[in-house]
Amino acid sequence: MIDLPDTASPLYEKVKDYILTNIGTGRWGKDRKLPSENELVASLGVSRMTVHRALRELTAAGFLIRLQGVGTFIAPPRPQSTLIEINNIAAEIVERGNRHRSEVLVLETIMPTKELVLSFEFAKRVPIYHSVVVNFENDLPVQLEERFVNPSLIPDYDKQDFTRTATYDYLMQKTPVTEVEHIISAIPADKETARHLGIDVGSCCLLLHRRTWTGAVVATISKLTYAGSRYSLGSRYSPSGTN
Amino acid sequence: MIDLPDTASPLYEKVKDYILTNIGTGRWGKDRKLPSENELVASLGVSRMTVHRALRELTAAGFLIRLQGVGTFIAPPRPQSTLIEINNIAAEIVERGNRHRSEVLVLETIMPTKELVLSFEFAKRVPIYHSVVVNFENDLPVQLEERFVNPSLIPDYDKQDFTRTATYDYLMQKTPVTEVEHIISAIPADKETARHLGIDVGSCCLLLHRRTWTGAVVATISKLTYAGSRYSLGSRYSPSGTN
DNA sequence: CACGGTGAAAAGTATATACATGTATGTATA
DNA sequence: TATACATACATGTATATACTTTTCACCGTG
Incomplete structure (x- = not known):
């Protein structure tokens, strides 16, 4: 013993x-x-x-x-996986010492398309919130942000003033995120995007697709488009928390 | 109840x-x-x-x-930072059930440019390894991979057969990575890139810039270019390991 | 030799029970 | 009024027990 x-x-x-x-x-x-x-x-x-x-x-x-x-x-020593951190764009801009401003283009309640119903994993079609916001860094548009929000988790989304609170901050405050899915790709700007970001049609953009979950429920679906010439996602990371 | x-x-x-x-x-x-x-x-x-x-x-x-x-x-909401995992492309392709193949275009020792000396944080100019590899998924080129490698950490890099072992695997095996820096951006393909990836000049590409450290020493600098139409970086992540 | 069954061993889950420990609150007493 | 005590209630820890699920090795049979 x-x-x-x-x-x-x-x-x-x-x-x-x-x-x-x-x-x-x-x-x-x-x-x-x-x-x-x-x-x-x-x-x-x-x-x-x-x-x-x-x-x-x-x-x-x-x-x-x-x-x-x-x-x-x-357990074997941890297999290496390299990670990228994606931050709140408003906070990032401020952290760089620049001025952040946002312009709300759309803030509405819509009936989701069939695709969205699938993405939300809804059993039936219910209204959802939809917002489109442009984020500026020193009056230069850098990100076009389109979000679809599950109203059962974030009830008052459509009544917020997102020129004052960033959508991201509001969402994070309202519901805990238990899971995040990201897909990053590079696409040419379509006419709409080009207009909002003030770039040429067809020029390169970073497209960040994000879904967040709260428990088993999809909370938000976001499509974040960055002007490729003006923005890049960056991070520095210590795999095993050596700091 | x-x-x-x-x-x-x-x-x-x-x-x-x-x-x-x-x-x-x-x-x-x-x-x-x-x-x-x-x-x-x-x-x-x-x-x-x-x-x-x-x-x-x-x-x-x-x-x-x-x-x-x-x-x-x-609990009060955590300052959320969402993470993206970037994997070994060879492993990713195999995991999807597809065939991975790579073609070594360049594998040489070079004297670094002034820019590279700065990036490596070298005190003086010493020779480094340079490789350019194209990675194929089912015979379709998806990634152009250019690496600069610090020979003091990975001495035999230039003698490897990277059509058999992926560069990533070799590097991970040879030196522990204590820190990683990533920058993702979207750029139009230049002539060289377009040719190697078999896409049109000017079409959108994901550019992933990576530096890795071993201790205080920069081990590798990589420039990974993905054909935007054929590849996207994806991840699903649980912030606090709730699963 | 190949195949399948069977049982032992291991971790996984769920419960009932007990007691320990920390906090707030109300009450009796000096 | 102020202090001390009792009490109720909250989470924290520890155990005994029972059953489930998965894996593996052994053994017998064809």
């Missing part, structure tokens, strides 16, 4: 520490397989639920991998 | 969804206080441990704040 330290911290934390220490010192490093829950129960003298909680939290934190029916293993 | 959806997901997940939805729709938004565990037990007809697990996980994910003896509250 192994003794856990006699500190004030809760038992499952002690178990977590015990496991992390054993991983760190390589005691289980051989085939990278940990003792089973029941073995830990026997060797540590705590209940299975407590061991389970410790293992579950370490798994959520990325230290372990668990396979039902097989066992618990030390 | 409230009915939870009759899906396959475990009960605590349904409870989490139920709570997130109620937060999203603002049903509890008034004083931002949630029903107590015991109230949820009564209204949902599940055990307290199950409710507790749901609440604990949502708290860990940053949606809730809990105070012992007081109650559970909706």
Whole structure:
């Protein structure tokens, strides 16, 4: 029977520490397989639920991998995935020390097209909010922002003054985002877009398509068009939080 | 008694969804206080441990704040930064079930231009590796990849066969990346690019500029050009790992 | 040898129960 | 009036138990 330290911290934390220490010192490093829950129960003298909680939290934190029916293993060092951060354009502009202004072209309630109903994953056709806003950086239009908003999650969207609060800020304030989908592509500007952004028809634009979820419900669908010559999405990122 | 959806997901997940939805729709938004565990037990007809697990996980994910003896509250909205994951193009193509092939156009050692010396943050001018590769998805060229590589970190870059190993894979294997910088923009294809990607001069392309660091040293500089009509960067992301 | 069944072992989920600990509030007493 | 105590209620932790789901190894049969 192994003794856990006699500190004030809760038992499952002690178990977590015990496991992390054993991983760190390589005691289980051989085939990278940990003792089973029941073995830990026997060797540590705590209940299975407590061991389970410790293992579950370490798994959520990325230290372990668990396979039902097989066992618990030390996770391989994190596979590299490089990330890009997409920020609130209003905040970005202000952060660069420039002036942000927006112009509301459309703010209305519409019946969604069949496509939109599908994108929203609606069971039936219900009215949604629709807004089109142009964002300016120092009086130069840089982004055309079209949004479709689920009224069941954000009820008063159509009554806001988006020349004062950015649409993004309002949405973030109103509903928690649990999931985000992004698609970035490059497209030539159509007549409408060109007019609003003050660029030539056919010139290159960045198109950022975004869907956000709150729980299982699609909250917003956005089409953000950036004048390619005036804007780029940038980020600097430390994969493993080394800072 | 409230009915939870009759899906396959475990009960605590349904409870989490139920709570997130109620937060999203603002049903509890008034004083931002949630029903107590015991109230949820009564209204949902599940055990307290199950409710507790749901609440604990949502708290860990940053949606809730809990105070012992007081109650559970909706957390203030986080400063949201949405992330896009940029993957290895070869792996992405294979994952879609398509065939990946690459053609090496250039693989050489060069003296860097003054601009590159600055980008690499070199103190003096030293030779670097330079490669240009076209990546094909089912024999359709989708990405033109130009890389400049720091030889002090990746010594044998110029001796590799990049029709077999993707440049990305080789680099990731050779040196740990501690930091990544990305800039995405939309540009018209120049003559050279158009020729390699088999598209018209002036048609829209996604340009992804990337620098990677190993410690304080710039390891690679890449210029990835995607045919705008054939490729888009996509991602789906859960801000706080709620899944 | 190939195939399928069967059971053991592992993690996953759900519940009932108990007690611990922290907070707010109301009440009795000095 | 002010302090101390009792109490109710909130979340936090720990256990015992039971059942489910998945995987794997073993074994017998064709």
